[in-house]
Amino acid sequence: MSDDNAPWLIAGLGNPGPEYAMNRHNVGFMVADLLARRMGAKFKRATKGQAQLVEGRIGPPGPANRRVILAKPMSYMNVSGGPVTALRDFYKVPTERIVAVHDELDIDYGVLRLKLGGGDNGHNGLKSMTKAMGPDYHRVRFGIGRPPGRMQVADFVLKDFSSAERKELDYFVDRAADAVEALVLEGLERAQSTYNS
Numbered sequence: 001m002s003d004d005n006a007p008w009l010i011a012g013l014g015n016p017g018p019e020y021a022m023n024r025h026n027v028g029f030m031v032a033d034l035l036a037r038r039m040g041a042k043f044k045r046a047t048k049g050q051a052q053l054v055e056g057r058i059g060p061p062g063p064a065n066r067r068v069i070l071a072k073p074m075s076y077m078n079v080s081g082g083p084v085t086a087l088r089d090f091y092k093v094p095t096e097r098i099v100a101v102h103d104e105l106d107i108d109y110g111v112l113r114l115k116l117g118g119g120d121n122g123h124n125g126l127k128s129m130t131k132a133m134g135p136d137y138h139r140v141r142f143g144i145g146r147p148p149g150r151m152q153v154a155d156f157v158l159k160d161f162s163s164a165e166r167k168e169l170d171y172f173v174d175r176a177a178d179a180v181e182a183l184v185l186e187g188l189e190r191a192q193s194t195y196n197s
Helices: 024-038 081-091 124-133 153-157 163-186 188-195
Strands: 008-012 051-058 066-073 098-104 112-116 138-143
Touching (some): 008 081, 008 163, 024 051, 024 066, 024 098, 024 138, 024 163, 051 163, 066 163, 081 124, 098 163, 112 163, 138 163, 163 188
Parallel strands (some): 008 066
Antiparallel strands (some): 051 066
């Protein structure tokens, strides 16, 4: 399979289980769920690797669209690298066609940053992915801001979005899904110029 025909692997990072569903740490799952709905598909349990999967295409009908595998690792955030690597190997996805969608503490709530490669900034999901496959994958970083006062980071990311944040959450998740589609269809630079606010 040539690189040109290789699919994109979009991994929304989060923790499985209803108790985590609305946590700040699960915004990657929220974006993946929206992308699946846009594709008219539902996540299915994967046989290869511990992840829920949707296979499909994004973009306009015809040659301009792209084949994508959407994944939600079901292994818990801090060991996301195993399932993502298993999917990369099974679908023969080049590392530069992998996109991690994740929460980011060092960016204000709702702000997006797209980039290729880089460090993990203390994010356990990225740490696990980078350990498994190196750092050269794309990231769609969804700002959640810093914890207030003396709240521990671990407590903050595992708390649900506040009622004030939830008023805008759908809009920001929608924008993040747009950014993922732009990255896959138009390339990193064009997506960055539109969405890196």
